[in-house]
Amino acid sequence: DTAVSxxxxxxxxxxxxxxxxxxxxxxxxxxxxxxxQDSKKFLKIMFSYNNKELIINETVPNRxxxxxxxxxxxxxxxxxxxxxxxxxYFCASSxxxxxxxxxxxxxxxxxxx
Amino acid sequence: QQxxxxxxxxxxxxxxxxxxxxxxxENTAFDYFPWYQQFPGKGPALLIAIRPDVSxxxxxxxxxxxxxxxxxxxxxxMDSQPGDSATYFCAASSEGNQFYFxxxxxxxxxx
Numbered sequence: 304d305t306a307v308s309x310x311x312x313x314x315x316x317x318x319x320x321x322x323x324x325x326x327x328x329x330x331x332x333x334x335x336x337x338x339x340q341d342s343k344k345f346l347k348i349m350f351s352y353n354n355k356e357l358i359i360n361e362t363v364p365n366r367x368x369x370x371x372x373x374x375x376x377x378x379x380x381x382x383x384x385x386x387x388x389x390x391x392y393f394c395a396s397s398x399x400x401x402x403x404x405x406x407x408x409x410x411x412x413x414x415x416x
Numbered sequence: 417q418q419x420x421x422x423x424x425x426x427x428x429x430x431x432x433x434x435x436x437x438x439x440x441x442e443n444t445a446f447d448y449f450p451w452y453q454q455f456p457g458k459g460p461a462l463l464i465a466i467r468p469d470v471s472x473x474x475x476x477x478x479x480x481x482x483x484x485x486x487x488x489x490x491x492x493x494m495d496s497q498p499g500d501s502a503t504y505f506c507a508a509s510s511e512g513n514q515f516y517f518x519x520x521x522x523x524x525x526x527x
Contacts, residue, residue: 307459343519343520344454344503344519344520344522345517345519345520346460346505346517346520347517348514348515351514359514393459393460395459401511403448403450403465403509404450404462404465405462405515406462407452407459407460407461408459409457409458409459410457410458410459
């Protein structure tokens with residue numbers, strides 16, 4: 304069973320489009336995260352949700368909006384996609400807000416043309 | 417500002433050799449220092465982690481050395497194997513909330 308899953312794995316779209324990436328975890332964790340990994344493989348946190356409540360909201364354009372319908376899901380919606388949004392987006396989860404171990408999903412490679 | 421600085425960017429080691437990756441930090445509030453291993457097309461996976469109250473932690477062929485006074489920590493991979501070829505990230509966290517990652521080290525182990 305996949306602990307943290309993301310769909311789609313690859314996403315190719317044109318500038319200006321709106322797209323969503325879905326994340327689900329079956330670990331029973333309370334906290335979920337979105338990370339962005341750029342072309343140089345630098346990994347940076349974007350958002351964190353704990354029990355469906357937004358905890359961390361790093362300096363991310365307003366075009367990015369996370370949504371957590373329940374503790375097991377954290378989706379990422381991106382409006383008006385730009386070339387610079389091309390990256391690999393990782394979802395992760397941890398048992399609780401102050402839990403140190405994070406489990407990452409397989410990533411979604413977003414390419415904006 | 418890069419919270420955690422990692423070096424080298426890439427590393428080539430012969431099979432059976434020792435791979436050493438170094439990280440440095442400034443924030444003395446950090447209290448958890450994990451290392452993640454990432455294979456191509458996969459998400460990072462927790463490899464080993466250390467708290468600042470110990471100077472070394474070993475799990476199999478992987479060892480973290482921690483120098484609190486120097487604010488540095490390193491990953492040592494003993495008897496490196498081709499299957500260890502991956503990108504390694506160090507990270508640091510304060511109280512388990514926000515994690516700051518290093519820039520990654522691409523390790524290639526030559527058979």
